[in-house]
Amino acid sequence: MYDVFSLPEFAFPKGFLWGSATAGHQIEGNNTHSQCWAYEQSNPKIEASGMACNHYELYKDDIALIKELGHQAYRMSVEWSRIEPSEGKFNMEAVQHYLDELQLLKEAGLYVLVTLHHGAHPLWFEEQGAFSQLENLRYFERYLNFIVPKLSPFVDNWHTINEPNLGWPWSDERAITKANYMKFHARAYHLIKQYSKAPVSYSHAFVHYMPSRRYNPYDNLMTNLKDFLHHEWFFHAIRTGELLSLSANAEYVGELKDSVDYWGVNFYTRHMVDMRTNPADAPRIKHKELKMICKDFYLEEMFPEGLTANLERLADRPVYITENGCSCDDDRFRIVYIALHLSALRDAIDRGVDVRGYFYWSLMDNYEWESFIPRFGLVDVDFQTFKRTPKPSAWFYKDIIAQNGYSPEILRRYLHKLPTLAQ
Numbered sequence: 001m002y003d004v005f006s007l008p009e010f011a012f013p014k015g016f017l018w019g020s021a022t023a024g025h026q027i028e029g030n031n032t033h034s035q036c037w038a039y040e041q042s043n044p045k046i047e048a049s050g051m052a053c054n055h056y057e058l059y060k061d062d063i064a065l066i067k068e069l070g071h072q073a074y075r076m077s078v079e080w081s082r083i084e085p086s087e088g089k090f091n092m093e094a095v096q097h098y099l100d101e102l103q104l105l106k107e108a109g110l111y112v113l114v115t116l117h118h119g120a121h122p123l124w125f126e127e128q129g130a131f132s133q134l135e136n137l138r139y140f141e142r143y144l145n146f147i148v149p150k151l152s153p154f155v156d157n158w159h160t161i162n163e164p165n166l167g168w169p170w171s172d173e174r175a176i177t178k179a180n181y182m183k184f185h186a187r188a189y190h191l192i193k194q195y196s197k198a199p200v201s202y203s204h205a206f207v208h209y210m211p212s213r214r215y216n217p218y219d220n221l222m223t224n225l226k227d228f229l230h231h232e233w234f235f236h237a238i239r240t241g242e243l244l245s246l247s248a249n250a251e252y253v254g255e256l257k258d259s260v261d262y263w264g265v266n267f268y269t270r271h272m273v274d275m276r277t278n279p280a281d282a283p284r285i286k287h288k289e290l291k292m293i294c295k296d297f298y299l300e301e302m303f304p305e306g307l308t309a310n311l312e313r314l315a316d317r318p319v320y321i322t323e324n325g326c327s328c329d330d331d332r333f334r335i336v337y338i339a340l341h342l343s344a345l346r347d348a349i350d351r352g353v354d355v356r357g358y359f360y361w362s363l364m365d366n367y368e369w370e371s372f373i374p375r376f377g378l379v380d381v382d383f384q385t386f387k388r389t390p391k392p393s394a395w396f397y398k399d400i401i402a403q404n405g406y407s408p409e410i411l412r413r414y415l416h417k418l419p420t421l422a423q
């Protein structure tokens with residue numbers, strides 16, 4: 001058990017950027033032309049996103065809330081399927097909506113990070129094979145050539161694709177799509193550069209893999225393999241332009257080399273790897289089980305040291321933490337989680353990693369891909385009335401931002417004893 005009360009005071013470098021993150025499909029509502037929407041409608045076993053947080057209507061109130069909570073930065077995504085609902089036909093109302101939202105964010109003095117693809121895309125793109133077909137790159141390029149110059153005056157950082165490294169086992173067929181993701185990213189990187197001086201990256205989902213039985217050679221082997229497939233493969237690709245393969249010669253993609261200006265890191269948990277139950281082709285996570293604070297999460301999956309250790313691997317360029325957070329109904333766990341992860345982040349800075357900012361995931365409770373149950377928000381959302389209510393963790397985070405650091409005094413304002421899982 002981590003003792004959050006023993007954390008000493010620590011500060012962040014001057015100019016460190018504090019904010020929160022969201023994604024269009026998860027908060028806007030009625031994203032009806034996306035492949036996610038179609039999937040949700042056709043699958044009765046899952047919850048559909050519906051109105052989500054109704055952010056598309058309520059964005060002005062939400063920007064006022066972001067300011068009230070003291071945030072300096074905001075990460076959001078623009079929905080391709082709203083902007084290009086059918087192939088080649090652009091919806092100028094949707095474009096104007098995003099321009100209005102971005103303008104308001106800038107007027108509020110916020111630093112804005114825009115993600116161009118976060119999970120959802122137009123259904124017509126999905127029907128043509130999406131990222132699995134390299135020739136579909138022309139659609140992505142056409143879309144970016146249309147939207148990037150329009151958004152550019154308001155954007156401080158760009159992310160091409162969120163978490164392209166998620167869920168890639170080693171089968172050849174899927175390896176093609178994995179490689180394509182990197183090719184789409186690389187092309188997008190260079191295309192954005194034609195219109196914008198803002199730095200560009202993608203968000204990497206950085207899971208910390210650890211052997212379940214520390215001295216077991218097979219668990220160690222599988223841990224290293226998973227780390228290679230999900231992490232090192234991508235870092236190597238960006239650093240060298242080489243797409244490695246377990247079954248063929250490497251492919252060299254020149255425009256991929258150095259196609260990030262900084263590393264964008266999404267960090268949540270560690271995963272314990274037991275070769276008997278975690279083969280290389282296993283799904284990456286037991287999605288719904290991991291998202292909640294439960295015994296396994298608290299005692300095993302939450303691992304702030306993993307953030308320090310993994311960031312040390314990315315010391316070759318600046319880093320932004322573009323997502324970090326936990327889902328829990330008892331907000332006290334969120335306070336513990338944030339304090340421990342910020343301490344781990346400070347450790348990484350002390351070890352020489354140039355961390356420039358931190359975006360908590362998420363500003364508000366939202367649609368967590370198939371379910372509204374996991375609650376990641378600093379702000380509670382009533383999904384019937386769409387009323388927003390900041391949780392204590394939102395004020396805790398605000399105090400940290402105001403001090404540009406953490407102190408035991410701040411913690412004690414919000415937490416008097418460690419939350420337990422006992423009923």
Ligand code: IFM
Pocket residue numbers: 023026119163266291323361368369
């Ligand atoms: O909600 C997701 C987000 O869309 C991508 N990163 C992980 C978050 C929490 O599961």
